[in-house]
Amino acid sequence: MTEPDIKKGLAGVVVDYTAISKVNPETNSLLYRGYPVQELAATQPFEAVAYLLWNGELPDAEQLAQLRLTERAHRAIPDDVRTTIDLVPLDAHPMDEVRTAVSLIGARDLAGTGSVLDASGSAEQNLERSIRLFAVLPAIVAYGQRRRRGLPPVAPRDDLDYAANFLWMTFGEEADEVVVDAFNRSMILYGEHSFNASTFTARVITSTLSDLYSAVVGAIGALKGPLHGGANEAVLHIFDEIGTADNVGPWLDQALAEKRKIMGFGHRVYKRGDSRVPTMKAALDTLVEHYDRPDVAALYDTLESEFVARKGIYPNLDYPSGPAYNLIGFDTETFTPLFVAARVTGWTAHIMEQLASNALIRPLSEYNGPDERHIDGYVADTAALAVADRAEEAAG
Numbered sequence: 001m002t003e004p005d006i007k008k009g010l011a012g013v014v015v016d017y018t019a020i021s022k023v024n025p026e027t028n029s030l031l032y033r034g035y036p037v038q039e040l041a042a043t044q045p046f047e048a049v050a051y052l053l054w055n056g057e058l059p060d061a062e063q064l065a066q067l068r069l070t071e072r073a074h075r076a077i078p079d080d081v082r083t084t085i086d087l088v089p090l091d092a093h094p095m096d097e098v099r100t101a102v103s104l105i106g107a108r109d110l111a112g113t114g115s116v117l118d119a120s121g122s123a124e125q126n127l128e129r130s131i132r133l134f135a136v137l138p139a140i141v142a143y144g145q146r147r148r149r150g151l152p153p154v155a156p157r158d159d160l161d162y163a164a165n166f167l168w169m170t171f172g173e174e175a176d177e178v179v180v181d182a183f184n185r186s187m188i189l190y191g192e193h194s195f196n197a198s199t200f201t202a203r204v205i206t207s208t209l210s211d212l213y214s215a216v217v218g219a220i221g222a223l224k225g226p227l228h229g230g231a232n233e234a235v236l237h238i239f240d241e242i243g244t245a246d247n248v249g250p251w252l253d254q255a256l257a258e259k260r261k262i263m264g265f266g267h268r269v270y271k272r273g274d275s276r277v278p279t280m281k282a283a284l285d286t287l288v289e290h291y292d293r294p295d296v297a298a299l300y301d302t303l304e305s306e307f308v309a310r311k312g313i314y315p316n317l318d319y320p321s322g323p324a325y326n327l328i329g330f331d332t333e334t335f336t337p338l339f340v341a342a343r344v345t346g347w348t349a350h351i352m353e354q355l356a357s358n359a360l361i362r363p364l365s366e367y368n369g370p371d372e373r374h375i376d377g378y379v380a381d382t383a384a385l386a387v388a389d390r391a392e393e394a395a396g
């Protein structure tokens with residue numbers, strides 16, 4: 001018997017086409033609908049990039065104004081969603097809170113829409129649902145951080161763009177331009193990354209013709225893990241453990257001796273560095289300067305250079321974004337929910353792409369459990385045996 005060629009973790013397996021983004025490990029580049037992500041981060045508001053991911057083209061002035069109008073109209077958390085968030089224990093992880101909120105939003109939105117046969121919705125409905133989720137997620141994330149700090153919610157501001165309003169709702173004060181700019185860039189860089197684990201999860205769920213909200217809830221669950229989105233939070237835990245740049249050497253010796261994974265390093269696709277890191281590192285540098293925190297830069301640089309020198313494994317996007325979000329003032333547990341707020345654009349673009357050319361995603365497995373065996377005293381069901389015999393006959 002020939003051994004099946006199993007690709008553990010689907011490593012290296014190409015499972016479908018996508019026109020949404022191109023990750024190129026050869027050139028360390030990332031394109032969203034053809035545009036290099038660095039160019040988008042340097043020139044666009046996140047709303048325009050969301051439009052690009054969903055529609056395939058950047059918006060003109062009128063299209064952007066229209067999207068902003070809709071986004072602003074759906075920024076506030078509905079009262080029953082806020083009440084439900086309040087039921088989530090304060091010491092639960094905020095990813096559980098965000099997942100619960102999206103689940104309720106989905107149930108409300110789909111209530112009365114009919115049987116499961118209608119679940120997947122039309123392209124138009126799914127675009128509207130995507131925009132509404134994109135619009136409300138910042139308020140959910142901001143409210144989560146504030147409620148854990150014992151602070152009242154802050155209402156959204158119609159006169160602020162997405163990034164500035166997100167920071168306003170979180171901190172209750174207008175952020176400086178340099179902070180808004182760094183945050184906007186991080187959202188763009190986190191927006192989309194082809195068939196990563198959470199996006200693939202969303203596509204698997206969508207492929208059964210389930211609904212967009214179920215797919216996003218599943219994707220949130222996949223993103224929470226520390227091997228994926230949870231790593232941005234994990235980077236800060238590592239920074240806290242190490243303390244200062246002087247401790248990096250001994251800390252790393254011990255961590256590697258214990259065979260620990262160093263969070264924020266390594267990537268399934270990029271093996272010579274993540275295309276997004278230089279842009280996010282530049283944004284982190286502006287924050288280091290703005291907040292006058294050279295100690296953060298020293299720790300960052302020392303851990304990076306020591307780990308690369310020892311293992312030849314490079315940082316991924318979570319490495320610079322973790323300390324950047326920390327400097328802005330987000331609590332460590334809020335980092336992965338920020339990733340959700342950004343990646344909902346990519347997830348929903350993929351959900352719509354999957355539906356437009358769907359095939360149920362159902363791979364095969366090779367059984368390696370016990371050989372066939374039987375329950376003592378079981379008397380075979382003759383009807384079932386007859387079916388099995390017929391199947392054997394038909395198979396020749």
Ligand SMILES: CC(=O)SCCNC(=O)CCNC(=O)[C@H](O)C(C)(C)COP(=O)(O)OP(=O)(O)OC[C@H]1O[C@@H](n2cnc3c(N)ncnc32)[C@H](O)[C@@H]1OP(=O)(O)O
Binds near residue numbers: 263
């Ligand atoms: C936005 C994102 O989601 S980016 C990813 C965020 N995740 C992280 O930062 C978590 C830390 N990184 C990792 O765990 C891995 O690099 C992954 C999961 C991201 C990619 O993993 P894979 O492609 O499956 O590679 P794999 O885990 O097999 O690593 C290959 C080798 O490099 C080692 N390695 C990879 N990353 C790390 C790391 N961060 N620290 C220590 N060793 C590492 C592995 O131990 C393995 O060594 P071995 O061959 O001696 O067993």
Ligand SMILES: O=C([O-])CC(=O)C(=O)O
Binds near residue numbers: 190196228268
């Ligand atoms: O592509 C991946 O596997 C993980 C990643 O970097 C992302 O989702 O942004």
